[in-house]
Amino acid sequence: MSTARPLSGEPAIDVADLRRTYRTTTGTLRRHRLEIEAVRGVTLRVEPGELFGLLGPNGAGKTTIIRVLCTLLLPTSGQVRVLGMDVVERPRDVRRQIGYVFGGDRGLYDRLSALDNLRYFADLYALEPRMQRKRINEVLDLVGLQGRGTERVEGFSRGMRQRLHLARGLLHDPPVLFFDEPTIGVDPVGAREVRQVVADLARAGKTILLTTHYMFEADSLCDRIAVIAQGQIVAEGTPQQLKAGVTARTVVEIEAYGVPEQTVARIRELPEVEAVTIEVRDQAQLLTVQASEGSQLTGRLLQLLEGVRVERIAAREPTLEDAYVALVTAG
Amino acid sequence: MSAVTVQRANRTGNFWRIFFVGGLISYRALFYWITPWQYIPTMLAAPLFQILFFVYLGRATGVGSTTFFVVGNSIQICSMSGIYGMTMALANERQFQTLSPILATPANRIALFLGRGLPVLVSGLQTTAFGFLVSALILNFRPSPKALPELALTVLVSTASCTGFGMALGSLGLRARDIWLTANIAYFAMLLLCGVEVPLHQLPGVLQVVAHVLPLTHGIAAGRLLASGHHLGAAWPYIWEELGIGVAWAVIAFLLFRYFEREGRRTGSFDRL
Numbered sequence: 327m328s329t330a331r332p333l334s335g336e337p338a339i340d341v342a343d344l345r346r347t348y349r350t351t352t353g354t355l356r357r358h359r360l361e362i363e364a365v366r367g368v369t370l371r372v373e374p375g376e377l378f379g380l381l382g383p384n385g386a387g388k389t390t391i392i393r394v395l396c397t398l399l400l401p402t403s404g405q406v407r408v409l410g411m412d413v414v415e416r417p418r419d420v421r422r423q424i425g426y427v428f429g430g431d432r433g434l435y436d437r438l439s440a441l442d443n444l445r446y447f448a449d450l451y452a453l454e455p456r457m458q459r460k461r462i463n464e465v466l467d468l469v470g471l472q473g474r475g476t477e478r479v480e481g482f483s484r485g486m487r488q489r490l491h492l493a494r495g496l497l498h499d500p501p502v503l504f505f506d507e508p509t510i511g512v513d514p515v516g517a518r519e520v521r522q523v524v525a526d527l528a529r530a531g532k533t534i535l536l537t538t539h540y541m542f543e544a545d546s547l548c549d550r551i552a553v554i555a556q557g558q559i560v561a562e563g564t565p566q567q568l569k570a571g572v573t574a575r576t577v578v579e580i581e582a583y584g585v586p587e588q589t590v591a592r593i594r595e596l597p598e599v600e601a602v603t604i605e606v607r608d609q610a611q612l613l614t615v616q617a618s619e620g621s622q623l624t625g626r627l628l629q630l631l632e633g634v635r636v637e638r639i640a641a642r643e644p645t646l647e648d649a650y651v652a653l654v655t656a657g
Numbered sequence: 658m659s660a661v662t663v664q665r666a667n668r669t670g671n672f673w674r675i676f677f678v679g680g681l682i683s684y685r686a687l688f689y690w691i692t693p694w695q696y697i698p699t700m701l702a703a704p705l706f707q708i709l710f711f712v713y714l715g716r717a718t719g720v721g722s723t724t725f726f727v728v729g730n731s732i733q734i735c736s737m738s739g740i741y742g743m744t745m746a747l748a749n750e751r752q753f754q755t756l757s758p759i760l761a762t763p764a765n766r767i768a769l770f771l772g773r774g775l776p777v778l779v780s781g782l783q784t785t786a787f788g789f790l791v792s793a794l795i796l797n798f799r800p801s802p803k804a805l806p807e808l809a810l811t812v813l814v815s816t817a818s819c820t821g822f823g824m825a826l827g828s829l830g831l832r833a834r835d836i837w838l839t840a841n842i843a844y845f846a847m848l849l850l851c852g853v854e855v856p857l858h859q860l861p862g863v864l865q866v867v868a869h870v871l872p873l874t875h876g877i878a879a880g881r882l883l884a885s886g887h888h889l890g891a892a893w894p895y896i897w898e899e900l901g902i903g904v905a906w907a908v909i910a911f912l913l914f915r916y917f918e919r920e921g922r923r924t925g926s927f928d929r930l
């Protein structure tokens with residue numbers, strides 16, 4: 327089953343100008359029609375064997391893209407192909423070649439054992455009955471659930487559930503895998519184990535598209551990353567390339583009390599300022615200001631902050647996190 | 658990544674495995690009342706009291722024979738499984754949010770869908786058989802031995818047909834939020850409309866029309882004929898009609914399921930509560 331490969335030169339995952347809108351209604355008496363443009367013209371290509379990360383905040387459109395690729399959602403417009411097969415025209419062929427793993431603790435049969443969950447899906451994925459047992463044990467091993475197969479899923483921790491999701495997605499040994507926030511809600515140790523499995527799969531030659539809103543996860547796992555915000559890709563490249571985009575920047579952190587909103591607005595208006603974020607810590611506020619050019623910045627900020635109690639102000643080296651924040655908050 | 662080479666099952670074999678094995682696994686996953694201390698009270702004890710209630714009511718008021726009530730109620734109680742069980746075996750996918758992972762598989766939808774009816778059918782037969790058995794033991798219900806196989810056939814067809822109807826409710830439940838309200842109404846409406854407790858001809862005309870497209874109505878009529886000594890020939894038209902209605906409901910159910918699958922892909926409604 328893992329033999330299908332795209333024609334040489336063709337990407338394993340090919341998304342061209344994908345758009346997807348949702349129609350919803352609000353209100354019970356007076357119905358308001360609402361159109362949400364979840365994905366607004368996304369184009370991306372993932373080469374065979376590549377581990378590609380789709381990084382973006384909640385609501386950016388990541389799940390929508392994944393669900394279109396997994397044939398669970400139709401595109402509003404655009405072309406989407408997996409291994410050269412159109413997801414709208416040949417959904418059943420696509421389904422045979424892909425594994426779909428999503429994050430969260432739902433989506434499993436709680437009252438069944440892990441083994442029975444996998445047995446059911448082994449049939450749904452048309453695994454030859456005589457090798458099902460061996461393969462199920464193998465995937466349980468792979469995700470570190472060996473020996474736990476006969477336990478009911480309702481007693482599983484969040485991390486174990488996530489690993490069972492993984493095992494289910496791998497059963498039919500598909501060449502292309504989609505992971506939608508696979509570490510969400512999993513504790514740090516469990517999340518590291520999940521990432522390890524993903525990394526192993528990539529090393530074994532699988533094509534993987536992974537979504538996450540954790541910068542470091544994308545950084546540590548992915549060959550290439552696309553940053554997505556409000557349904558559009560705002561940057562794309564290797565983790566190094568994305569970092570290079572911000573190394574020229576200056577980041578200034580200010581800890582202060584009671585900064586008025588007009589002051590923040592005026593900081594944003596400074597010509598060299600690219601992004602401002604505010605975090606509240608106890609009574610204090612932490613302003614992080616990113617600027618393209620920093621020689622005069624600290625002085626100008628202090629000027630604007632006149633009359634405000636400033637506890638601390640310091641410039642620091644930009645990180646990949648800053649790059650991400652700048653990208654998803656811009657515009 | 659895999660030492661075990663993953664081989665694809667042969668198509669026909671896979672179809673029947675999804676139908677039989679898959680149907681049973683998903684039933685165990687989704688049917689709530691599966692443990693004995695849930696199954697016995699809901700699927701056996703409560704239905705038995707329904708039979709007893711109506712038979713003794715009939716005896717006390719002199720409005721209907723024991724045969725009339727035993728056959729009507731014993732057949733009708735299969736809908737504990739056919740309606741509630743079947744609705745659970747489909748609509749509970751919503752609760753576990755397992756519809757997406759299932760529909761992301763290439764599995765044959767006919768096998769996937771219809772296979773879920775088989776355990777429900779077996780459970781329904783069990784309830785009805787129990788009803789008849791206890792009626793024979795304590796209510797002095799005595800059909801002629803010659804009629805027993807024919808009565809069994811009638812029960813099989815009726816239970817299957819009720820399961821088909823339950824599938825339609827289950828399909829609706831994949832989309833509708835409060836399918837349990839509808840299932841409750843269906844169960845009690847069928848007590849009235851299928852001629853279980855009241856002869857059909859005493860109902861207003863509109864209700865009689867509804868009764869004719871519901872499952873069980875014709876099966877119960879056939880069962881009463883057979884239990885009171887009529888020939889199979891007299892019951893055949895009813896049995897056929899019951900079968901036809903059951904098949905029609907199963908087809909409607911499957912088409913609804915396919916329609917919701919397509920709609921779900923269009924609107925993005927899978928697993929959104």
Ligand SMILES: Nc1ncnc2c1ncn2[C@@H]1O[C@H](COP(=O)(O)OP(=O)(O)O)[C@@H](O)[C@H]1O
Nearest residue numbers: 348350362364383384385386387388389390925
């Ligand atoms: N089925 C749906 N119906 C209506 N709106 C939806 C639906 N699914 C997602 N959305 C909206 O589309 C946007 C993108 O959502 P999503 O793709 O889930 O983003 P992400 O996975 O990046 O968090 C959000 O605004 C979300 O509320």
Ligand SMILES: [Mg+2]
Nearest residue numbers: 388389506507
């Ligand atoms: Mg998401």
